[in-house]
Amino acid sequence: xxxxxxxxxxxxxxxxxxxxxxxxREGATVCLGDDAFSALEKGRxxxxxxxxxxxxxxxxxxxxxxxxTQHIQPEQRAQxxxxxxxxxxxxxxxxxxxxxxxxxxxxxxxxxxxxxTGVRVETAERLxxxxxxxxxxxxxxxxxxxxxxxxxxxSHCALALMGEGxxxxxxxxxxxxxxxxxxxxxxxxxxxxxxGLALINGTDGMLAxxxxxxxxxxxxxxxxxxxxxxxxxxxLGTDRAFAPELQALKPHPGQAASAANLVAIMAGSxxxxxxxxxxxxxxxxxxxxxxTPQVHGAAxxxxxxxxxxxxxELASAVDNPAVLHSDGRVASNGNFHGAPVxxxxxxxxxxxxxxxxxxxxxxxRFLDVARNHGLPAFLADxxxxxxxxxxxxxxxxxxxxxxxxxxxxxxxxxxxxxxMAEDHVSMGWGAARKLRRAVDGLTRVVAIEILTAARAxxxxxxxxxxxxxxxxxxxxxxxxxxxxxPDRYLAPExxxxxxxxxxxxVLAAVESVTGALS
Numbered sequence: 311x312x313x314x315x316x317x318x319x320x321x322x323x324x325x326x327x328x329x330x331x332x333x334x335r336e337g338a339t340v341c342l343g344d345d346a347f348s349a350l351e352k353g354r355x356x357x358x359x360x361x362x363x364x365x366x367x368x369x370x371x372x373x374x375x376x377x378x379t380q381h382i383q384p385e386q387r388a389q390x391x392x393x394x395x396x397x398x399x400x401x402x403x404x405x406x407x408x409x410x411x412x413x414x415x416x417x418x419x420x421x422x423x424x425x426x427t428g429v430r431v432e433t434a435e436r437l438x439x440x441x442x443x444x445x446x447x448x449x450x451x452x453x454x455x456x457x458x459x460x461x462x463x464x465s466h467c468a469l470a471l472m473g474e475g476x477x478x479x480x481x482x483x484x485x486x487x488x489x490x491x492x493x494x495x496x497x498x499x500x501x502x503x504x505x506g507l508a509l510i511n512g513t514d515g516m517l518a519x520x521x522x523x524x525x526x527x528x529x530x531x532x533x534x535x536x537x538x539x540x541x542x543x544x545x546l547g548t549d550r551a552f553a554p555e556l557q558a559l560k561p562h563p564g565q566a567a568s569a570a571n572l573v574a575i576m577a578g579s580x581x582x583x584x585x586x587x588x589x590x591x592x593x594x595x596x597x598x599x600x601x602t603p604q605v606h607g608a609a610x611x612x613x614x615x616x617x618x619x620x621x622x623e624l625a626s627a628v629d630n631p632a633v634l635h636s637d638g639r640v641a642s643n644g645n646f647h648g649a650p651v652x653x654x655x656x657x658x659x660x661x662x663x664x665x666x667x668x669x670x671x672x673x674x675r676f677l678d679v680a681r682n683h684g685l686p687a688f689l690a691d692x693x694x695x696x697x698x699x700x701x702x703x704x705x706x707x708x709x710x711x712x713x714x715x716x717x718x719x720x721x722x723x724x725x726x727x728x729x730m731a732e733d734h735v736s737m738g739w740g741a742a743r744k745l746r747r748a749v750d751g752l753t754r755v756v757a758i759e760i761l762t763a764a765r766a767x768x769x770x771x772x773x774x775x776x777x778x779x780x781x782x783x784x785x786x787x788x789x790x791x792x793x794x795x796p797d798r799y800l801a802p803e804x805x806x807x808x809x810x811x812x813x814x815x816v817l818a819a820v821e822s823v824t825g826a827l828s
Contacts, residue, residue, distance in 0.1 A: 353426075387502075409609055456739050673703055
């Protein structure tokens with residue numbers, strides 16, 4: 311990811327993926343830019359003018375959703391905002407991950423900073439201060455339909471800003487929000503007109519998870535190319551099908567990048583060279599080997615499509631109603647709807663399941679003496695006495711099966727809510743939660759393929775692997791995954807390899823030989 315950002319400045323422009331990851335995962339602090347202060351003051355002046363007017367204005371002097379026709383008297387409007395947040399903080403289930411909550415808070419702050427929501431400067435500053443202090447509201451797994459954005463998850467964050475509900479402090483300790491704010495030298499926010507609505511009406515939860523998933527998948531798909539190169543090599547496949555002149559016949563950018571990675575990773579392989587001569591009778595490899603760039607590349611292109619969607623969403627000011635600086639209007643809109651993000655999340659879940667499936671098929675070939683070209687059954691030391699990697703493949707297959715179930719799209723579902731005012735919802739939050747689990751599953755599938763292929767490469771000795779794949783084998787052997795031998799407790803070796811893949815350590819080992827992969 312590069313050097314972590316120490317402080318992220320939130321202005322009126324879009325945040326980058328790096329900024330989101332820095333705050334969400336690396337604990338970067340947050341401050342508002344000068345342009346944000348100007349925009350906030352401009353937007354707030356519009357809201358205050360409308361609040362003083364005799365004509366009702368939605369979200370400022372009326373109720374919400376199906377209660378939008380209810381006019382609220384000035385003396386009740388602060389209570390209206392508090393009641394909105396309290397009633398909408400109705401999530402249930404397990405706690406959502408810290409990085410998701412921090413990402414969600416940052417993205418809500420980014421929308422506030424545009425001035426199109428009409429919140430006060432003090433409210434935006436307090437949200438930034440909570441992030442910088444490491445105070446993370448407790449958000450629950452269930453509650454969002456992705457209708458007016460992620461209402462329940464964002465409400466739990468707004469509730470903490472008010473000094474209510476539960477949070478975790480920078481050390482992870484669970485405590486009342488008021489206590490955490492006091493310890494950080496912060497006071498609770500007293501919400502004014504429209505501020506409760508502005509704090510909860512956005513796609514920030516699903517978008518944060520999309521950005522983090524894309525960040526992970528970009529790295530994981532490079533690791534998947536490494537795994538595939540190791541498998542092609544150890545299964546005595548050929549790299550000739552990956553030649554650039556062949557890839558150019560089908561000019562998908564992801565396919566070309568994946569093929570180039572495979573060629574670079576296998577460069578100089580003694581294993582591949584051993585069967586290049588005229589004695590080789592194999593005409594072409596199985597699809598799971600030969601079609602690797604086409605499948606991996608399609609996933610890459612899907613990730614980049616999702617990144618384009620996420621980029622547009624990062625550049626958005628999502629609230630309803632929205633403050634228009636050009637003419638001082640506050641206008642209702644449907645920009646809170648999560649359909650664009652939900653579709654992208656679902657597309658990624660499909661791609662994740664498919665690349666995991668082709669990875670499992672490559673792994674399975676190693677274990678079958680009819681297809682592994684001279685390797686022992688299940689890569690066992692003494693087949694029959696030993697089971698080798700038989701059940702490691704079972705684990706991989708079980709994960710792939712779950713990923714196929716997770717690939718069923720959430721965005722095609724809709725359950726009407728709010729007395730039919732919100733009669734078509736995106737289910738984007740559900741799509742995001744599925745994708746997080748899918749990305750974790752893919753990491754484990756890739757790790758098992760790498761672990762299996764490394765054992766097969768060892769069994770090909772005295773033939774030597776390429777420098778790049780050899781670096782991966784050496785990394786595993788120095789990190790608690792010994793080479794071939796009698797059966798042993800395998801789960802710790804799998805978990806260790808999962809960590810090496812997920813952290814980018816495997817990728818770094820290869821790129822130290824090949825240079826940066828595409």
